[in-house]
Amino acid sequence: MRALVWHGKEDIRCDEVSDPEIQDDRDAIIKVTSCAICGSDLHLFHNLIPAMLPGDIVGHEMMGEVVEVGRGAAGALQKGDRIVVPFTIYCGECDQCRRGNFSVCERSNRNARIQENVFGHATAGLFGYTHLTGGYPGGQAEYVRVPFADRTHIKVPDSLSDEQVLFLGDILPTGWQAAVQCDIKPTDTVAVWGCGPVGQMAIRSAVLLGAKQVIAIDRLPERLGMAAAGGAVAINFDDESVIERLDELTGGKGPDACIDAVGMESHVGFAQPDTVYDRAKQMMMLENDRGHVLREMIYVCRPAGVISIPGVYSGLVDKIPFGLAMNKGLTFRMGQTHVNRWTEGLLKLIEDGLLDPSFVITHTASLEDGPEMYPLFRDKRDQCVKVVLKP
Amino acid sequence: MTFLSQFARSERDPRLLKSGSGSLGLPDRLAKGLGWFSLALGAAELFAPGRITRPLGLQGKETIVRAYGMREIASGLLSLSIDKKAGLWSRVAGDVVDLVTLFNAMRPGARRNENLTVAMVVVLGVTLLDLLSSTAVTVAHRRPAGSFKRYADRSGYPQGVEDARGAARGRGMAGAG
Structure with a gap:
């Protein structure tokens, strides 16, 4: 089959690989x-x-048709089922899954030992x-193996197009979570940093x-x-x-809640000198992530407010x-998305015509054009916001 | 490297059979090559400056050559990073400094002038390559200025923004965060 394969920095290729089994x-x-290219890609x-x-x-954003099912998943899935695949793989049986904390499933990471050494757990x-x-092969491919497939799926009706439901697997529940x-009250102001696909869904x-x-x-x-x-007041920084x-x-x-939909690669510009400092440190491997948005959010957030972080951070953030956060009594909430905790309600919103996430798609291409x-x-050329690939 | 990395995977995961077209364009590959060249030249200048000063008749200037070596290494690292545009333009600036240094070292009738001339021709050639590469990378990754689509019709709410406002509150979806 054909698949998009990582070969190094800025080097993604459309390669011929063996089929999954x-x-x-x-x-x-x-x-x-x-399938789609995500900001975290x-x-x-x-x-x-x-x-x-x-x-x-x-x-890690993909959907398609079930073509083969293991015996243990046969009760939940059948050949021909149309499913969206959540990016977090979960077993549905461990203590964390029973609590709905699917993104910290205790059984689905096959390299758990290695990660424990780095993350503690x-x-x-x-x-x-x-x-x-876990190093699981991804879904920018013609076929993908889904582990724990009896739980790791979202069944979608034929009445909705791929474009309407594809984002149930990541960016929509990520923005939603x-x-x-933020525990939004009707009197609240919510500020969202970053208007990429996750920011748009958060708005x-x-x-x-x-x-x-x-x-x-x-x-x-x-x-x-x-x-x-989408109903937001825009600030061009x-x-x-x-x-x-x-x-x-x-x-x-100040805003009652601040959402960081930017993460580790905030824009670098001389108007924000800390971003230049961060980039230099990042390049010298003295820091993993650029923390400009976090700093700004902590400064502007209303005391006793919430800082919600769906943006991806990888390790050490400086300064x-x-x-400020402690004295202002801010609450920090973050994490990879517990996708399936939210998908039933979100699918219903789409079916009821209250939301159509396909608005974010600006480019559609073949898998060969993926690289x-x-x-x-x-580079944000051609006003690209979201790319969907059709294998 | 790809072959070796296969050993870290599950035996039954898909394996690479044939490599295809990639995201690295010619300007990016050229930048990568120049980045490695910068690192190699920088290391030579830093650790063996005498090998450069002797043929050029610049004995006694080893400290300057070492400083240039550090500059080359910084440019190389930058050219190999995602900020390669800055790295390549810093190479162009470095080339100009090198040319001025070589030109200033020339003395009427001196025997070393021949080697200095050869060195200047080589640096000029590299400067052209750096200019070409910097321009190509700048153009390839530039976000063209001009009129932008505003996507003003992409609300994402089929029934309109006013109907959407607060619509999820009554559905019991706001909790369990």
Whole structure:
């Protein structure tokens, strides 16, 4: 089969690889009909996530048709079923899964021993990501093996298109979880840093959850335009001071909740000198992540507010004003997404016509064109916000 | 490396059979080559400056050559990073410094002028390559200026934003965060 394979920094290739096979009773094989390039795939593209190996198949946003089912998954899935695959692999039986904490499943990471040495404890297995999270081959491919498939799936009706349901596997529940973590009240202002695909979903989620005001912060006009269409007030940090504008919009109180949909690769610019400092340290391997957004959020957030972090961080972040956070009594909530905790309700929102996540797709391409789409998405050329690939 | 990494995978995971087209364009590959060249040259200047000063008749200037070596290594690391544009333009600036240094070392009638001329021709050639590469990388990854799509029609709410506002609150979906 053909698959997009990681070969090193900025080097993704459309390679010919052997087909996946059932390795465990609870596995299923999916013929991928649609998959997407995620913002966190760019962290792999930039080789900022440790423990990637040349030859790894990438991609963790995919859906398709079940073509083979292991005996242990046969009760839950049948050949021909149409499913979205959540990016977090979960067993559904361990203590964390029973609590609904699927992204920290205690059994699905097959490299748990290695990750425990680094993280203290293991988290769930993830598709198309680092070997610390299991090194499972990803879904930017014609076929993908789904471990624990009897639980790791979202069945979707034929009445909805791939484009409407594909994002149930990652960016939609990720944005949703970020907003839910904010405990939004009808009087709240929620500020969202980063208007990429997860930021866009977080904005829609905050609106659907009834925030009085949603504020979107970015520098790209097309992304801010899309955010405004979704009901947000846009702040372009190239044109105006984020701190002053937030003060103005909240009567000097600051946002009740701040969502970091940027993560470890915040924009580097001389207007924010700390970002240049962070990039230099990151390049010299003295720091993993660029913490500009975290610093700004801690400074502007209303005392007793919430900082919600769906953006990906990989390791050490420098110069975080933790004293400010402590004294302001801020609550930090974060984590990889417990995808299946949210998908039933989100699917219902889509079916009821309240939300159509396909709005975020700006580019559709074949799998062969996938390698070219990575730099296009990274460079934000052609106003690219979200790429969907059709294997 | 890809072959060796197969040993770290599960035996039954898909294996690479044939490599295909990739995301690294010609400008990116050229930048990578120049980055490695910078590291090699920088290491030579840093650890064996005498091998460079002697043929050029620049004995006594080893400290300067070592400093240039450190500059080359910094440029090389930058050219190999995702900020390769900055790395390549820093190489161009370094080339100019090298050319000025070589030109200043020339003395009327001196025997070393022949070697200095050869060195200047080589540096000029590298400068052209650096300029070409810097320009190509800049153009390849540039976000063209001009009119932008505003995506003003992409609300994501089929029934409109006002109907969507707070619509999930009554559905019991806001808790369990």
